Amino acid sequence: MTDKIEKMAQEKRARVRASLAKRRGKEGRFRFYGMGSIFLAFTFLVLLLGSIVSQGYTAFYTTEIRLTVDLSEENLGIEGKPLNDETLKYLGYRSVLADAIFDAMPDVTSRGDKRELFRFLSNGAEYDLRDRVAANPDLVGQEVEIWALAGDNVNQFNKGNIDGSLPESYRQFKDKHIGWFNQLKEDDRVRTVFNSRFFTNGDSRDAELAGIWGATVGSFYTLLVTLALSFPIGVAAAIYLEEFAPRNRITEIIEININNLAAVPSIVFGLLGLAVFLNFADLPRSAPVVGGLVLTLMTLPTIIISSRASIKAVPPSVRDAALGVGASKMQMVIHHVLPLAMPGMLTGTIIGMAQALGETAPLLMIGMVAFIVDIPSGPLDAATALPVQIYLWAENPEKGFVENTSGAIMVLLAFLALMNACAVILRKRLERRW
Structure with a gap:
């Protein structure tokens, strides 16, 4: 009788140990699934943030081109006009910038190439020059060195967002444009600066001028x-x-x-x-x-x-x-x-x-x-x-x-x-x- 009771107790202890082992196994698997879910969610979050940062950090800096502009009265078209705030708003800043970038690249001679070269400058470069002259009218009649805002294609190529190794037909920035850019860079006329416009401007049709x-x-x-x-x-x-x-x-x-x-x-x-x-x-x-x-x-x-x-x-x-x-x-x-x-x-x-x-x-x-x-x-x-x-x-x-x-x-x-x-x-x- 005692042996039978002892045997039953041993069987019961064995069943309890098996049940405990099974329960611990379930708890371990549940813990593993929970940790795996957290790790998976964290991985997706890191990938998402990494994708956003890798594409967005370049918005915080921009490209400028160094030019020497001739602000003579003849180039600005100011002869015979009074030098006041109203007049300074509507002078020939566009043609002054065009002459400046053509002088920087004298090898570009054809009319079509000059038109494409002028697109190296952003529309905002004209407004920047206008504001600078309006703030300091004494600049009229002088030659001034400025850093002009580059156009979007130049800006994106300088940041590496346009792959120059792709076939020419797959990109707007053609091989000759790359050559012009490299020439400007060799002449120390290209620099990268903090893009303050992104934080101070409103919306714009031009990406390099758009801000938040x-x-x-x-x-x-x-x-x-x-x-x-x-x-x-x-x-x-x-x-x-x-x-x-x-x-x-x-x-x-x-x-x-x-x-x-x-x-x-x-x-x-x-x-x-x-x-x-x-x-x-x-x-x-x-x-x-x-x-x-x-x-x-x-x-x-x-x-x-x-x-x-x-x-x-x-x-x-x-x-x-x-x-x-x-x-x-x-x-x-x-x-x-x-x-x-x-x-x-x-x-x-x-x-x-x-x-x-x-x-x-x-x-x-x-x-x-x-x-x-x-x-x-x-x-x-x-x-x-x-x-x-x-x-x-x-x-x-x-x-x-x-x-x-x-x-x-x-x-x-x-x-x-x-x-x-x-x-x-x-x-x-x-x-x-x-």
Whole structure:
């Protein structure tokens, strides 16, 4: 009998050990699958960021060509004209630049070749020279050495984005152009400099002149309107629902709808903005104020949900203590609950604003997709936004706009990372543990 019991116990221990081994094997496989998933996701993220950076970092520098321009009155066509600001705007800067680059390359003699050589200069070179002379009229009558902005093909070839080893028929920058470029480089007439225009200019048809400043200002005004509306409305709605609203069927329906609105596709809010703010209210199309109103509707559910969660996290003892010393319910909420819940509210608001910063679809629906060169001076001026600017550039097949697209994506990702970092730091610094 004792042997039989001992045998049964041994069999039971064997079954338990086998079960434990099987369970540990399952846990090990699950851990492996989890680590593999994380590694795979991280690999795809690195590949994506690597692709963006490899194509976009060249947008942050540009090419210039050194020229000696003759700003004599004869070349500028200024004889007999008064030397004032109005006159200096409309002088022959184009012909002065053409003569300068022809003098730099005297071997180029045919009319067709000269026309192609002149395209080595960007249209912006003429405006730069005009602005320089307008700022310093004493330059008239002198020979001045300048660094003129190169055209897009020259710029892309200098950056290595045009492969000179490809057959000539596969590229716009022909063999003779490469020879001219090499000659200019041997004469120390080519340099690479930081592309400040990318950060200070608005949009342009010329890739080397296009910048993100106009879209950045448009995004700023759009987010300013969004923040000014969504934060107070969202916080007020959260306070009412958590502290004052009666628990009935109507309140339940409101809460369900708020949760559902957080999952509605953003383009639906764009359609709503198109129907209400543009067609019905007749607000200006492509204006940041309309974009801010649309993004306010989209951001409100996120702010309300996060604000309600922050209010719920405040211990009931804080409310009881405030009411116990004679505070009214409103005083209890304003002076005690709200300050303690504010860190979570601000964190949710920053995350919602970061989400709004990256939205494109609702802004496309309200017309913020227009080609706008001027920098907006207010929320009622026509403008575009940074994500929409990226969308517009992505549709252009020119190599200059390809690098501009990736460069703008890098800037947008930097803004998003900064906003999320601010949310994390704010939560860590201000949150209280109970």
